[in-house]
Every structure is written in structure tokens, then in C-alpha cells.
Amino acid sequence: MSKRIDSxxxxxxxxxxxxxxxxxxxxxxxxxxxxxxxxASCSEVIVGDLHEAIVPLLVQAGAQxxxxxxxxxxxxxxxxDAPITEMHVAAAVALLDRVDPIAALLAIDG
Numbered sequence: 001m002s003k004r005i006d007s008x009x010x011x012x013x014x015x016x017x018x019x020x021x022x023x024x025x026x027x028x029x030x031x032x033x034x035x036x037x038x039x040a041s042c043s044e045v046i047v048g049d050l051h052e053a054i055v056p057l058l059v060q061a062g063a064q065x066x067x068x069x070x071x072x073x074x075x076x077x078x079x080x081d082a083p084i085t086e087m088h089v090a091a092a093v094a095l096l097d098r099v100d101p102i103a104a105l106l107a108i109d110g
Contacts, residue, residue: 002062009039019061
């Protein structure tokens with residue numbers, strides 16, 4: 001049985017989340033971790049950065065963790081990730097909310 005975690009939804013405010021419903025994506029090679037969960041009230045997917053030291057505590061509490069390891073044979077900047085998850089989609093949508101995709105594509109084209 002997983003533990004309960006105090007968290008916050010940007011729409012609904014403070015809430016308590018079952019640790020088993022929290023997904024953690026941990027890139028050990030880069031020392032980066034992110035979390036995601038779905039708000040039970042509004043169904044919004046909450047995604048955020050996570051200090052790497054917190055990952056073991058969330059695992060102990062019952063969170064689901066995907067660990068990404070970069071192969072030393074891969075050139076810098078390339079990595080192998082697990083299959084795309086709901087967290088990846090939510091992060092992409094959040095990025096699109098902050099960046100104008102048409103302007104970004106036009107900037108690449110020159």
C-alpha cells in the first residue's frame with residue numbers, strides 16, 4: 001500500500017495524492033528528475049521538476065519510477081528513453097503553452 005503525499009494542483013489548490021499514482025522520470029546520467037500525477041478533482045496532469053534526492057523517498061512511498069540511463073556509446077545529446085508516457089505528453093503540451101510552435105519552426109528554417 002502506498003503512502004499519501006501533500007501536493008498542489010494549480011487549478012484546485014492543495015490536495016493529497018496517493019504515492020502510487022505519482023510517476024517519476026529519473027535521468028540518472030543528467031541528474032534530472034520530474035514527477036507527474038493527475039488531479040483527482042479536475043483531471044489536469046500536473047508535471048514538475050523534482051530534486052534528485054527526493055526520488056528514493058517517493059519510491060519508498062510507492063511512486064512509479066522510470067529510470068533513464070544514457071549509454072556511454074551514444075554521442076553527446078542523444079539518449080535512449082523508455083516508451084513515451086502520459087508525463088511526456090503533458091510536458092510537451094505544457095511546453096507548447098509557453099512557446100509559439102509556428103514561430104519556433106520559422107526560427108529553425110531561418
